[in-house]
Amino acid sequence: MFRYMLKRQLIEDATSLRFSIYATIILAGLVAWSLIFAGIHQDRLANFSQNAIKRGLSLRSSSSKLYNLIWVSQTILMEPQSVRFIADGHEGQMPQGLSVSMLGSRLTGSQGDSEASILNSPDLTSIVQIIFSFFALVLTFNAVSYEKEKGTLRLVLSNSVLRNKLLLSKYAGAILTVGIPFVIGLILSLVLLSLRGIPVLSGGYMIALSLFFLLSLLYLSFFILLGLFCSTATGSSKNSLVLCLLCWVFIVVVLPKSAGPLLRLGSFSVPTEKAIAEEARLAGREVWNRHSGEDMVTSSPQAESTKLNVRVTNEATQAEERVFDLYLDKKMRVVSTFMAANCVSPASLFEYAASATAGTGLAHFMHFRRQVVQYQSDLIRFFKDQDMKDNDSPHLYFHPDYVSKKPFDFAAVPEFKEHVPRLLERVKNAAAYGAGLILYNAIMFGLVFISFQRYDVR
Numbered sequence: 001m002f003r004y005m006l007k008r009q010l011i012e013d014a015t016s017l018r019f020s021i022y023a024t025i026i027l028a029g030l031v032a033w034s035l036i037f038a039g040i041h042q043d044r045l046a047n048f049s050q051n052a053i054k055r056g057l058s059l060r061s062s063s064s065k066l067y068n069l070i071w072v073s074q075t076i077l078m079e080p081q082s083v084r085f086i087a088d089g090h091e092g093q094m095p096q097g098l099s100v101s102m103l104g105s106r107l108t109g110s111q112g113d114s115e116a117s118i119l120n121s122p123d124l125t126s127i128v129q130i131i132f133s134f135f136a137l138v139l140t141f142n143a144v145s146y147e148k149e150k151g152t153l154r155l156v157l158s159n160s161v162l163r164n165k166l167l168l169s170k171y172a173g174a175i176l177t178v179g180i181p182f183v184i185g186l187i188l189s190l191v192l193l194s195l196r197g198i199p200v201l202s203g204g205y206m207i208a209l210s211l212f213f214l215l216s217l218l219y220l221s222f223f224i225l226l227g228l229f230c231s232t233a234t235g236s237s238k239n240s241l242v243l244c245l246l247c248w249v250f251i252v253v254v255l256p257k258s259a260g261p262l263l264r265l266g267s268f269s270v271p272t273e274k275a276i277a278e279e280a281r282l283a284g285r286e287v288w289n290r291h292s293g294e295d296m297v298t299s300s301p302q303a304e305s306t307k308l309n310v311r312v313t314n315e316a317t318q319a320e321e322r323v324f325d326l327y328l329d330k331k332m333r334v335v336s337t338f339m340a341a342n343c344v345s346p347a348s349l350f351e352y353a354a355s356a357t358a359g360t361g362l363a364h365f366m367h368f369r370r371q372v373v374q375y376q377s378d379l380i381r382f383f384k385d386q387d388m389k390d391n392d393s394p395h396l397y398f399h400p401d402y403v404s405k406k407p408f409d410f411a412a413v414p415e416f417k418e419h420v421p422r423l424l425e426r427v428k429n430a431a432a433y434g435a436g437l438i439l440y441n442a443i444m445f446g447l448v449f450i451s452f453q454r455y456d457v458r
Contacts, residue, residue, distance in 0.1 A: 089361020
């Protein structure tokens, strides 16, 4: 009996006009986004390659003398990831990298329109988050009420059909109706991206895409259940449609709308970047003031005054860098706090779960920053190792007058290579968001079940 009801529901959904419109929009949208993303990704790769060349030339120009390496500042950008096709995570509105030297690291500028008021970053996640969820409601808002209005619901239940089986058939039918065009669209997208030279057929990428598909079904399941609930909780199809639209606007538009502007790290420049730089300068000046009465005249490498001068210089530089690091950490904590608060929306839960699975967004930037900090340590270690080879060097780090001035082997300089987080780590980051979606589904399923059991079919 269940198979018959499921087959009946699938035929009814698949032959409806709304399904034809949905399938056309989805396939056209996924194909269009694949072609757009391929162009965007290739531009990002070109920019990334140009930056890598500039960094190499900057390092090579300093190789004539080792002490030149002290002043070299490398702008290291986050490597463009093809998984941003799945979930961008608002990376386009975040700082794109860090400027690093042996003396510290600073944020580079961010991309995107600072005044833009967008709903979501352009990615596959936003397509599912907005269009798919809307169709899930359109498909099910009158799944029960319309059959009651036609009189078929009363007829079906009069044939010893259990209500829970009827409900499950409508739910399963809607999941399949939504999922089949999605699968076809994903296959077309992978083919198009591959033809454009985007590496999407690797094992890791396919696993990430599969996990994203499961998360999408979990997210869409909530809206299917919401549609069924509205259909059983209201007296007519019209009332159900109005209630569904109101819920959709609140869940998908109102709650996550502020995520776009707020997830841009630059939005939290309180105080401003200029004020932070001034605070850092004052922090360095305060270190010098503490030693204002001491002899810090640089004369010879062996003089205590020279050693004190170098030590205080390093201490002042470190004090300045701590100010920059403090505010960067504060910005990321604010973003993390906002994301946690915004998890009241299933749409935000899905967005964050997809971003975590793909390894993009804030988690990507934090992972990238840790690697840059490690690279800075490697660069300092390389400098000291090279300096120790010069027996004439006083080895007073990092005063340019008291370190080696001999050339160094440019090829031996540590090279920064970004490593993406492992799949297991990404899955762990997404687990909490996925659990939230499961909880929402469980609550909604309970509401639908209770509502339908008490539904008057007359």
